Every structure is written in structure tokens, then in C-alpha cells.
Amino acid sequence: MINHYTLIIGSQKCGTTSLFNYLAQHPQIAPSSRKETNFFANDEDWERSLAWYQSLWQWDPEVHRTALEASPLYTFSQSTSAKATRRIASVDAQFKFIFIMRDPIEKIDSARYQGYYQGWLKPSETDEVPPRLIESAQYAKQLDEYAQQFGKDSLLLLRLSVLKHEPQACLQQVCNFLELQPHQFAALEKIHNARNSYREDTPWRKLSQISLLKSAADLVPDRYKNHLRQLLSQPGRSKKDEVPALTEAQRRSIQQALRPDLQRLRQEYGVDIFEWDIGWSE
Structure with missing residues (x-):
């Protein structure tokens, strides 16, 4: 019976896959067999029962201190956050949460590329930044449900820039937070799950649409799938046109829309926001 979980709850497009794979190296951490379980946010998975959820780990209580998964869906929206926190609170176990962030404009731009190549963001929508992408970068809003339900002490807030430039120090911070050995x-x-991995015009994406292969993929550990994804995620010769770059007017609009949330992120959660392109200085 697993009694301690560590959930990387987001944010999307902020390095959750890399963070998960790095932490999976720690001998006291048991990584889930698939990185994104989505158990607490996806109704179909939740109905599979807690026993199914626990079966996603090769748990050894003599060795492991915490069970790790990474599901950015847990902070995708206010409704999914509320649903996930309510369900997590119903489980008789200890939970800690890791939330990693990046420059919100970089995050939104990355999401624009993904949406364009996956088809849920139409070319006409690249002229305006859809509200759902603005909401996806409202970090304080994403954290609120977890802080209210479990307390801020249960949350570790990281920045992608630190993970990239000072990875050992960043991961040691995680070890300290989880009370693990150095x-x-x-x-x-x-870098895991690089930009091209979500394009529709790559061999990886085409193979992933085959039902039989998709079912078999659930049985393969993420570390092997991630390696194969990297090899097969280069776009073909008939790639789509590139997504138009954000204009200065779009950047200013994003900055203004995010300002109240970023102010709360700094004041209420203690995040240093001034390394980001946020449009105002300290």
C-alpha cells in the first residue's frame, strides 16, 4: 500500500516531462509506469479505482519513500483543479506537490505551436491570443486550489530556468522538500518531450494514431517511449508552415492580461517573477 505520493501538477509546457525523468533516477523515488496518469482529473481513470492507480508503480516499501507521477492536467483549469484536489483529499495518504513554471509568454508561445500542429488552434486564431492560452499561464490561479486544500507547505514551486541552468541544485531542492537522501x-x-513531439506530421504522431500500437504503448515504460519519441519526432518534408511569431502588440496584451495574476504569484507565493518578460520592473 503506497502511503506517500509526489505529484508534479504542472504547469503545461514548462518542463514537467524532463523533471519527471530526472527525478525517476533517485533510488528512493518510484516513478509511475506512465508519466501522466491523470487519475484524479480524468473521470474514466478515476472510476478504475485506487487499486488500479497504485498498480502503476513497482512499489517497494523497503526502498521507496515516495511514488512520483506528473499530470499537468491537474492544473489545466479551475474546474479540473477543484476536481483533482477534492479527489486527492479523499485518499488516505500523504501528498506533496511540485509546480514548475516558465516565462509565461514563452509558455503561451509554445502552446500556440502545439495547438497549431495538433489542429485545435486554427490559423485564424494566431492573430489573436485565445483566452484559454492566457488562462493557462495564470500560475497563481492554478495554485490556489492546492494551497487552500493542502496548505502552501505542501507545494514546491520551481522555475524552468533554474532546472535548465542549475539542474543539480534544483533537483537537490526537490530532494530536500521530499526529505530524500542527496x-x-x-x-x-x-531535454525530454521537445517541441516537435506534438506535431501531427511526424512519424511518431502517425504511429501513435494506430489503435493496436496505442494500446500496446500503455505497457511500455515511459523512459523507453520517450527515447523512441525523440527519434521519430522530426517533421517530414511536407511540414506545415511555421506558426506566425507573436507581435509586439500581442506581447503587450498578454503582459497586461497576466499582470494581476503575476502580482499575486509574487506577493502570495513568493515567486521571483522579474527574470520573465512581463513588461514592468521591480
Whole structure:
């Protein structure tokens, strides 16, 4: 019976896959067999029962201190956050949460590329920044449900820039937060789930649409799937046109829309926001 979980709850497009794979190296951490379980936010998975959820780990109570998963869906919207926190609170176990952030404009731009190549963001929508992408970068709003339900002490807030430039120090901060032994992590120069992995015009995406292969993929550990994804995620010769870059007017609009949330992120959650392109200085 697993009694301690660590959930990487977001944010999307902010390095959750890399963080998950780095932490999976720690001998006291048991990684889930699939990175994104979505158990507490997806109704179909929730109905599979807690026993099914726990079966996603090869848990050894003599070795492991915490069970790790990473599901950015847990902070996708206010409704999914409320649903996820309510369900998590119903489980008789200890939970800690990790939330990683990046420059919100970079995050929104990354989401624009993903949406364009996956088809849920139409070319006409690249002229205006859809409200749902603005909401996806409202970090304080995403954190509120967890802070209210479990307390701020249960949350570790990280910045992607620190993970990229000071990875050992960043991961040691996680170890301290989880009360784990220090560990020397390896292969930290590798970026997991790079931009092209979500394009529709790559061999990886085409293979992933085959039902039989999709079912079989659930049985393959994420570390092997991630390696294969990297190899097969280069776009073909008939790639789509590139997504138009954000204009200065769009950047200013995003900055203004995010300002109240960023102010709360700094004041209520203590996040240093001034390394980001947010349009005003300290």
C-alpha cells in the first residue's frame, strides 16, 4: 500500500516531462509506469479505482519513500483543479506537490505551436491570443486550489530556468522538500518531450494514431517511449508552415492580461517573477 505520493501538477509546457525523468533516477523515488496518469482529473481513470492507480508503480516499501507521477492536467483549469484536489483529499495518504513554471509568454508561445500542429488552434486564431492560452499561464490561479486544500507547505514551486541552468541544485531542492537522501543525477543536458513531439506530421504522431500500437504503448515504460519519441519526432518534408511569431502588440496584451495574476504569484507565493518578460520592473 503506497502511503506517500509526489505529484508534479504542472504547469503545461514548462518542463514537467524532463523533471519527471530526472527525478525517476533517485533510488528512493518510484516513478509511475506512465508519466501522466491523470487519475484524479480524468473521470474514466478515476472510476478504475485506487487499486488500479497504485498498480502503476513497482512499489517497494523497503526502498521507496515516495511514488512520483506528473499530470499537468491537474492544473489545466479551475474546474479540473477543484476536481483533482477534492479527489486527492479523499485518499488516505500523504501528498506533496511540485509546480514548475516558465516565462509565461514563452509558455503561451509554445502552446500556440502545439495547438497549431495538433489542429485545435486554427490559423485564424494566431492573430489573436485565445483566452484559454492566457488562462493557462495564470500560475497563481492554478495554485490556489492546492494551497487552500493542502496548505502552501505542501507545494514546491520551481522555475524552468533554474532546472535548465542549475539542474543539480534544483533537483537537490526537490530532494530536500521530499526529505530524500542527496543524489547525483545524470544526463541532465537531455531535454525530454521537445517541441516537435506534438506535431501531427511526424512519424511518431502517425504511429501513435494506430489503435493496436496505442494500446500496446500503455505497457511500455515511459523512459523507453520517450527515447523512441525523440527519434521519430522530426517533421517530414511536407511540414506545415511555421506558426506566425507573436507581435509586439500581442506581447503587450498578454503582459497586461497576466499582470494581476503575476502580482499575486509574487506577493502570495513568493515567486521571483522579474527574470520573465512581463513588461514592468521591480
